[in-house]
Amino acid sequence: MFTIGIDIGTTNCKVCLFSTPEFELVDQYSFKTPKLVHGQNTDFDIELIWKGTLYGLNKLSSSLHAACISVSAIAVASVGEAGVLLDDKDKPIGPTLTWYDTRPKTQLNKIIDVLGVENIYSITGIPAHSNYSVNKIKWLQDNISAAKDGCKWLCLAEYIAFRLSGEKRSEYSLASRTMALNLEEKTWDTELLTKIEIPPEMFSPLVYAGAAIGTLTREVAELTGLSTSTSVAIAGHDHMCGSVAVGLNNKEQILNSTGTTEGLLVVTEHTNTSQEFFKARVSNGVHVLEGFHSLYASLPSAGYAIEWFRTLFEMDMPSFLRLVDTLNEQNEDDSAANLDGIFIPHLRGSGPPERNTWSKALLYGMDDKSRPEEILRFIFQGLCFELRNLLDSYEALTGRHYPVINVIGAACKNPYWLQLKATILNREVVACNIEEAVSRGAAMLAAKAVGFDLTQTKNTSEEMLKRYVPDSDEVSRFDALYQDLYKPLYESKMLVERRCYGES
Template identity: 25%
Template sequence: MNYVIGVDLGTSAVKILLVDKNGEVVRSVSKAYPLTQEKTGYSEQNPEHWVEQTLVGLKELLKDFKGNAANIEGMSFSGQMHGLVLLDEQNEVLRPAILWNDTRTTAQCQQIYDVIGEDRLLQITKNPALEGFTLPKILWVKEHEPQLFKRAKTFVLPKDYLRYRLTGELHMEYSDAAGTLLLDVGRKEWSTTICELLDIDPSICPPLLDSHDEVGTISIDVTQATGLFTTTRVFAGGADNACGAIGSGILEDGKTLCSIGTSGVILSYEATPDKDFNGKVHYFNHGVSNAFYTMGVTLAAGHSLTWFKEVFASEESFQELLTEVSSVPVGSNGLLFTPYLVGERTPHADATIRASFIGMDSSHQRKDFVRAVLEGITFSLNESIEIFRKNGKLIDTIVSIGGGAQNDEWLQMQADIFGAKIIRLTSEQGPGMGAAMLAAYGCEWFDSLRDCAEEFLKEDKQFTPIKTNVDKYKKLFAIYQQVYNQTKDLNKELLELRK
């Protein structure tokens, strides 16, 4: 039996999958690493931690592996998007990586609009200037750390740096490059116009590849540290959302994905780059060659539930915390939550907005708050679905992955709020499986990624909307949509009191 490895470099941990030719996950390993948040809005990581934990994880993956490591044919990667890794002439890291959820760059986003213009930016990059993207981070370093920036030869994104350390080859692929705000998404090339207008040397942008392109093989140092063979072929991989789409079978028009991890995503396949959403949702290159996807983002989806658990139920498991959710009626007995813990992205690109519980009284119990958090996360994701529908997209079937797919009550809630059939897969591995599928396709196991999906991905269960719940949620969603405008000015006034 032959195998491939999918490496998913996330925000809190790296997850590594060993997958056989039938699409079965033979072994999986997860290794955590820390996140540094020195100030409100700051979020950084040490890239060396990604490398160290990946090497430890690969070694552990092979420790009790009964097969032959020489039969591991390929490896590919999924990674957290937007994070800035600056490298010098020797490809040494110049500073900690500034991550996707870092929001210090509001002034730089305005600078981009002032210099380039909002319409021109959308025409080239298909996306608005948001704090999480890479270009504002580059401008921030250029302004606040000018001596360090002068030493920068190139930049890459997190999984691209990890791949470089495993192979010695430095590249970026299109699906991740689309999230930098420097890529001409339709032309699939770096925008020299944006670079020149913002006084950035275009040579800082690395060579571009397709997600399934082969970049090299595992280096000798890595084989000695892990037990892998130098014959293992390495493929470029994709952004976590692109790989999540591949690993969920979102490979043709009409397919939609709901992914709930630290952040939450509603993602839909697009065959062309020419639809116009007026910048209300993201428009990125897919991991599938010459395809695209549109995407709405909730910044604090699973993070909202994790926050609630750590603050109010730190000694309990998530399963224990959610035990009583089914006993709480639709609408959480009049309690409403907006998941703006770290600001919001879709449809409100606002770094200063913060979360709210609305409608609290002394009759509410902890279980009401838990259900309200789940409903609030799902309402936020539904705002992206509403944008898609208003622009003519048919969304009647959604594949749900991540934390939101681990609980039947939450999946039924998604069906009722989204007004669509929800599908859970038998083996829900998300971006890691997408990375493995890119490796399998790169190794020519299949003629296409669709063929690979038919073999690797199987449906487990469907959840269909319950009409009475749908009607109640429509009324509650209309109330939810009012909260942002009612609280945004209050949150701006409170900003100076935050640490």
């Protein structure tokens, strides 16, 4: 059996074909995620994303016919928060704001005035933030005249699944990122939505990830060359799908998902909405595996910080990779390695434990002799320190120690970054070098839609794993740098910013 997993990501979109039961990658098509940038504002170009997805399915279909292969099911994963508002003819209304676009700050403040931040957390399990879907809906209603008559809101993966099947459904893990889901009851919170003047019927019936919502429409089948009998499912939130791909399914494990952002994910059996979790701004959610919940926190800039560096120095990828090789070589030179600096990567605001859209990046340690490779080293160190700060919060909240950090995504192709993670976190880091982990997780959930038992999936083979252990000679030095420089600078920066910008 063959299934397709689609990953609608911040930077790239992937359409990938996998074979069961091993879920090995057979073929793929990827394209840069189309965006519309207007000054400080960024929208997803949803129509071009749809056209790129269709083109990718057609490309895969062409090679499938030659091999006499048929596709049993397709499932779609995506970033959270972002979505599409539809009119009564199912046409998009207004722009599709990216998940990180900060325009809805005013709308968030109005919602907080009505509901209160602690009440929002107790109901939805997530900290009030302008990224979440209800704020985007309110922004559209306040700024796009036609939006007042909007009929349906679908998150990105849900919208693509709708275009494939003609069926509108909402999936639980994505619903967890709307700020409209009652997490305990697993229903849309009608009272909350009524208070903020969003019609509850704007949200579609809820389904679990991997539930078949329909089959390909005749039109899509004709455009792609696939069959109308191909089942369609929503795979859900991309980081959650990545956890399925690596077999993360118990509370003893933790996943570090890396890409444009970087997150820590723990699978749980219940929600955690106590005052301690609220203060740490950690997000609860419904996991893509039925019966489980999740704790998830995202750092807005990871791979994005690296792209920012490349853009700043006008550096193409081969030049960047050569610079990373230089950093590896410098590790053998104590005088170079001891030139320490701090980068706090708040290029798109800060993540937990102090989550704010107004937080700014900070780079300390440069002088008149600083070279690009030194700044890049500060950036990688800063990403690791930021991750350690988040990991410390997780362990304090859960009362658990996570001796092994499982990593998926872009960082798995960067041994320098992985070794630095192991040393700064002082943990074993296991790089799960799975090709297109999010798409693989989506393809596994697609197979679930047609009756495949995911418990029969083989575990990630040892050949796909690479293990990194802390450099014992460097652990104490980095710990001192974290305690004596990173933390004081972090706390001072956040204090100054609170005074300048106020709470958000």
